[in-house]
Amino acid sequence: MSFKVDNPKFAPVGVADTYTDAYGKTHLVDMAVKKQLLTMMATNGCEKAPLPSVRVFRQGKAALIPLSGDGEFGWTLMYENGGQVQGSITGGSELLLPDALPLGYHELILMRGEQRWTCRVIVAPQRGYEPEPLTQGKRWWGVNVQLYTLRSQDNWGIGDFGDLRQLVEQVARRGGAFIGVNPLHALYPADPEAASPYSPSSRHWLNIIYINVNRIDDFQQSKEAQAWWRRDDTQRQLAALRAGRWVDYSGVMAQKLAALRLAYDYFKTRSVLDPRVSACRQFVVSCGQSLQRQATFDALQTWLKRQGENYGDWQQWPTCYHDVHGDTVKAFCQENEHEIAFYCWLQWVASEQLAECFAHSKQLGMPIGLYRDMAVGVAQGGAETWDERRLYCLDAAIGAPPDPLGPQGQNWSLPPMNPHVMQAQGYQPFIDVLRSNMAHCGALRIDHVMGLLRLWWIPKAEPATRGAYVHYPLDDLLAVLALESQRQRCLVVGEDLGTVPAEIVDKLRDSGVYSYKVLFFEQDEHHHFRAPLDYPRQSMATITTHDLPTLRGFWQNVDLSLGKELGLYPDERTLQQQIEQRDNAKQGLLDALHQYQLLPQRVGRNAALTAMGTQLSRGVQRYMADSRSALLGLQLEDWLDMATPVNIPGTTREYPNWRRKLSRTVTSIFSDRHLERLIRDLDLRRGLALPPETASGASER
Structure with a gap:
């Protein structure tokens, strides 16, 4: 459930003295913590100017x-x-x-x-972009997927842009409006096991592991690459990677980089007048310094790994490589020009393939096409913080104060942007990251959209409970978001789960940002679930997310059992409370499904005696299809009746997060006649006209 906390007015940029927790209790911020955070945010050496560095106005x-x-x-x-x-x-x-x-x-x-x-x-503008059919009452549906989980007969052990293209074709053929994907941000070619899409090296560039190698013309044309491809050991290794239950990131990256280097060697033999060479050159020039820094980081990290140095986090590199402008880094760039050019080429290939997927989705008539996801921040030791040292406060991390979902609070190990530096730079860092993530898509999900208002900063070496909220210039950031949304013709969905100040809901709605409604949270304290027609129109509805159990996992308490095994609960009493809450929620959901006549009478009314099966799963999905929400996102895991989660929050090495694949290939998923019937049913329901909104249905909260 969303925890709504009142906050009578928005604080100016700076550190708040108090905060109200999810239980309604007000806490004073420790003054020592506040002093630490203010010191981090200070921008010294700036002469007082007679006018501000930036001013934002609505038209x-x-x-x-x-x-x-x-x-x-x-x-x-x-x-x-x-x-x-x-x-x-x-x-x-x-x-x-x-x-x-x-x-x-x-x-x-x-x-x-x-x-x-x-x-x-x-x-x-007053509001961001919104496709006209949605303003006229149309309701669209699509599929949300973690791209790396896709299976196919052609991929190399991880879902790639070729699989995404296949999924686009399958969903478009059945009336779907979009494919939602996890953040595609750049991770670490030299450290592929650092696989969380929500802890990226940079949000400006793409994860090259998603490249579909077989689709690259240079790979197809290269005799050396094709000879490598036909080798028995190559095919055995790829078959093993493809068959695994979990993504083997190191194995996949090793195979892809080997093939991509051969393809790049062929690319370099092309004439300077070749259209592909011209297109790549234009991409590199237009992307400028940002691309060069990303490529340099990847090349340098790979080189340090070969030298046996600490390579995972630039803060652990030899000191001479810390300064991106220093002589040592300049010398590395001169000596490794070819290697840096290779990583630039990889980004071009990835961008080209993502653009092709989006163009294909539009050609097939999908009104949104691709729906991308932007993480709330970047990793401490990645390319973005290496390049933009002044922008990020590296002695702090963002997270969340204690709430029912995280009794000890949460530390996400992501350094926050300094709001004063953002303003001094005319909000250019925010503009740049929006443009990077609005490219090649029709909608963008902003993870933890409350970050536009405030972020919970935790000083280094402190527990998550000893933090404070730092306020950001909400009105300015929402205005910039609306401007970029209109310019890129990109709908914005704000992930507004957790502790949500009530008035930010109004501001987000008025700026055209869609709310994010997750079924498991849309229940009151008595476990009465929100009626489908009471969902706000300006929202995306979904059953679950990557951080929550699948539908079957929810019903069978799989996440709670895993949490017990992994020691995530401080004591048995806490676990029993969670189990009791889950039992009540399941009963409330079953009651709602019967109330709205979405289940056959033969399906029982006692949740404790009712197993998750085809009828119950279909009833839940019909419930969401009937919602007034303009957008509905469905998960392939629920169509496949999968129970295991893709991620367990609060774990790192305890569980193989971000690695669990789907149980079937993309094409075989859609060959199931029972699924075909379900999709037709959902598509018909989403196409039905709804009655006018009532007073309760008109609520956008």
Whole structure:
């Protein structure tokens, strides 16, 4: 369930003195913790300017910018798309910019004598992008999948962009509107076992392990690559990787890199006038420094691994490699130009294949196509923090204070962005990460969307309970999000689970951000489940997520049994409380399914005596299909009646997280006639017109 906590007004950027927990109790923040966090956030050495570094306005609102200082100033407003307007003003007053400013990123220049100061002026729409059919009451469905879990007869032991293309075809053929995937962010080619998609090296680039090697023209054309491919030992190794229950990341990466190097060797023999060479060169030039830094990181990490150095986290590298601008790193770049170019080429290939999948989905008539996922942060020792040292506070990590789902609190080991630096840089870091993740998709899920308002910062070496909320410029970030959403024509879904201040729900809704409604949480304290017609229209509904049990796992308490085995509960009493809560929730869900006549009468009414079977599973999915939510995301695991989870929060090495594959191949999943009947039923239900919203149904919370 979502834990709604009232918060009468939004705090300014900075560290909060108090916080209200999920139980409604107010806590004072330890002053020593607050002092630590304020010290981390301090930006020293900046001369006080007479105007702010950035101001954000919604279109149609008066654009007033306060000026400090004394005396007369001249000013020029440079429009993003050309043109300018000028004037003069006295310090200590407010500058009123012209009416009807166009949407976009403009630059205000303030001048006095030889002195110049600049302010980025951002003008944003009231709401983000929303496909017109959804505003007219259409309800779409799609499939959510962890890409690496896909099986096929062709992949190399991990789901790849070729499997994604197959899944697009299967779902489009049956009326689906989208395929939702896990974060595709760059991880670590040199350290493939660091496989969590939510702890990426960088959110700007892609995970090259998803490349479909067989589809690369250079691999097909290379005699050396094809000879390698036909070898018996190659085929045996790939068959073993393909057959495994769990993804063997090290094995898959070793095979793919071996093949990709052979393909790249052939690519280098192409003429400079070859269209593929031109396309790659244009990609590298347009991506600029960010791509070069990512490729350098990957090449350097691989080189350090070969030298026997600590390579997993750049903070553990030899000190001379810590400074991305230092002489040692520059020398490495000069000596390893070919290797860095190889990793740039890999990013181009990955981007090209993802773009092809999205284009194919649109050609097949999917109104959204691909629905991507953006993690809330990046790993401490990855490429992004190595490159953007000033932006990230590396002596802190984000997480969550204690709540019913995490009694000891949570530490996600992700360093937070410094909100003061974000502002000083005109929100460019936020803009860049949005653009990277809105590429090649029709919708984007933002993990832990409350991070736009506040994040729970935990100082290094402190437990998760000794943290504090750091507030971010919510209104500005929502405005930038709306502008980028409109420009990229990308619908935004905000994962708003957990402790949610009530008023952020209103702000998200008013900005056009869709809420995220998970069936298992949509119940009150008496375990009465939300009626389908009471789900808010502006939302995505789903039965479960990657952090929660599958439908069968939920019904059979598989997650609770695993939690007991792995020692996740502090005592037996806590476990028994969880079991009792689950039993009550199952009964409440069964009662709801009968209440709305979604189960045959022969299905029992006592949850303790009712097994998860075809009828019950179908009833739950019909329940969600009947929801008023504009979007419905269904999991392949539930269609396959799988019980084991893909991830158990709170574990690292105790359970093989992010490795469990699906039980059947993509094509065989859709050859099941019972599943065909279910999909037709769900598709018909989503296409039915709903009655007008009632007072209860109109609630968007």
